[in-house]
Amino acid sequence: MKSSENNNFKFFNKKPIAFLSSIYVYLIIVITTIGLIYVYNLNEITTQTIPPRLNSQVVEKDLPLQEARVIPPIDVFSLKDSLTGLIAEGKKLFEQNCSSCHGTAGKGDGPAGGALVPKPRNFTKTTGWKNGMKLSEIYKTLEEGIPNTGMASYKYLLPEYKLALGSFIRSAFIPNPPEDTDEDLLNLDLNYNLSEGASIPAQIPVKFADKLIVSENNKTEKKIEGIITSIKSMNENEGKKLFYQVTNNQFSALVTLNADQYWKKDQQIFINVIVNDATNNGFNGKVFQLSSTQWDSLFIFLSGQIH
Ligand code: HEC
Numbered sequence: 001m002k003s004s005e006n007n008n009f010k011f012f013n014k015k016p017i018a019f020l021s022s023i024y025v026y027l028i029i030v031i032t033t034i035g036l037i038y039v040y041n042l043n044e045i046t047t048q049t050i051p052p053r054l055n056s057q058v059v060e061k062d063l064p065l066q067e068a069r070v071i072p073p074i075d076v077f078s079l080k081d082s083l084t085g086l087i088a089e090g091k092k093l094f095e096q097n098c099s100s101c102h103g104t105a106g107k108g109d110g111p112a113g114g115a116l117v118p119k120p121r122n123f124t125k126t127t128g129w130k131n132g133m134k135l136s137e138i139y140k141t142l143e144e145g146i147p148n149t150g151m152a153s154y155k156y157l158l159p160e161y162k163l164a165l166g167s168f169i170r171s172a173f174i175p176n177p178p179e180d181t182d183e184d185l186l187n188l189d190l191n192y193n194l195s196e197g198a199s200i201p202a203q204i205p206v207k208f209a210d211k212l213i214v215s216e217n218n219k220t221e222k223k224i225e226g227i228i229t230s231i232k233s234m235n236e237n238e239g240k241k242l243f244y245q246v247t248n249n250q251f252s253a254l255v256t257l258n259a260d261q262y263w264k265k266d267q268q269i270f271i272n273v274i275v276n277d278a279t280n281n282g283f284n285g286k287v288f289q290l291s292s293t294q295w296d297s298l299f300i301f302l303s304g305q306i307h
Contacts, residue, residue, distance in 0.1 A: 073194070073195055073196060074159050074160060074163070074194045074195065075194075075195055076163075076185045076186075076188055076189045076194050076195065077182075077185060079163060084167075086160070086163060086164035086167050086168075087164070087167050087168050087171050087172075089161070089164040089168075090161075090164035090165045090166070090167050090168025090169070091168050091172070093157075093161055093164060093165050093168070094165060094168055094169065097154070097157075097165075098110075098165070100112040100113070101113035101116070101120040101150065102120045102121065102123065103120075105124075105173070106122070106123035106124060106169065106172060106173030107122045107123070107124055108120040108121050108122035108123070109122075113150065116149070116150040118149055118150075120150065120151070121151075123169055123173035123174055124173050124174070124175065126174065126175060126176075130146055131146070132178075133170065133174050133177045133178055134177070134178050134179070134180045134184055135163065135166045135167065135170060135180050135184075135188075136180050136184040136185060136187065136188040138162075138165070138166035138169060138170070139162050139163065139166055139188055139192070140191075142154040142155070142157065142162045142165060142166070143155045143162065143192060159192065159194050196260055196262075220255065220258065223258065224251055224254045224255055224258060225251075227254055227258075227305050227306065228250055228251065228254065230305070231243065231250075231305060237301070238294075238297045238301075239297045239298055239300060239301020239302070239304075240301065242290070242294055242297055242298045242301070243298065243301060243302065245286055246274075246283050246284060246286045246287045246290065246298070247282050247283055247284065248279075248282060248283070248284045249282035250282065251282065252281060252282030253281060253282030253283055254282075254305075254306065255282070256273065256274075256281040256282065257273070257302060257306050258306050260273075261306065264303050264306075267295065267296070267299045270295075270299050270302075271295060271299075274287055275287055275288070
């Protein structure tokens, strides 16, 4: 009797241990798999085998890459004239972040680039560029990196620094670099929201700035409809008359003005916002015929309607 009790005891005692240890094996496999998936999905920069040397002044050390940050606005067009000032800054940034691969003379022969396929670009050769040598194209390279190569994205650098790097590379290494057209600069501005400045989640690619996307937002839609109704119900006045006169699509005109209200600070900005892309923003060609007193009335009228 006693010995069979003993056997029973052993029997029950062993099984749970075997069972438990198989759970551990299972758990280890699951945790390892999750870990691998996580590591695999980490941002390119963090998995880069040859880590770009970061300048501690440029990247705030305690700021995780994922975190949203505020990017100060930049006027690409006025920058175009003052770029020489940025070139010295670009040289410093290049030595800290790029010369390890691209070489101090920009020939693609830096010590960290030797093993890379494709090799880091030799900036002094003008053929075979993937994005290209214009400032706007180099900006794109820095923003997005070149997929499946050692060229990582540097989107965490402030826009100003990316422009500084591009200007430096162009002036120091590239023989007769092609100039950006006004359209290139405008697109650069639009693609990366440069003149708006912004709070941008650093890891999420900045989508093309289509202001009307905002109208998909129900709350905005309601708000704009509210403004339209209130304008309709107003007594006739000069501002109201002008508003209807210069808009083909009141809704998208108001969406444009509502999206970014920095125009309220300065009438000249207001005029620029409307005139820049008049037909896509719901305005029409009559904006080009407004006198300065009419601009005054329109500005005061719309400032009062949009909050
Ligand atoms: C880890 C090495 C490495 C570092 C660091 C690096 N690059 Fe690159 N870069 C590359 C490689 C590799 C290519 C070539 C990609 C190709 O030819 O497809 C490249 C290509 C480029 C190109 C050419 C893109 C085109 O249109 O073909 C530019 C511009 C560039 N890098 C700028 C920079 C700048 C500016 C920095 C510093 C902020 C930098 N790179 C840092 C490896 C590096």
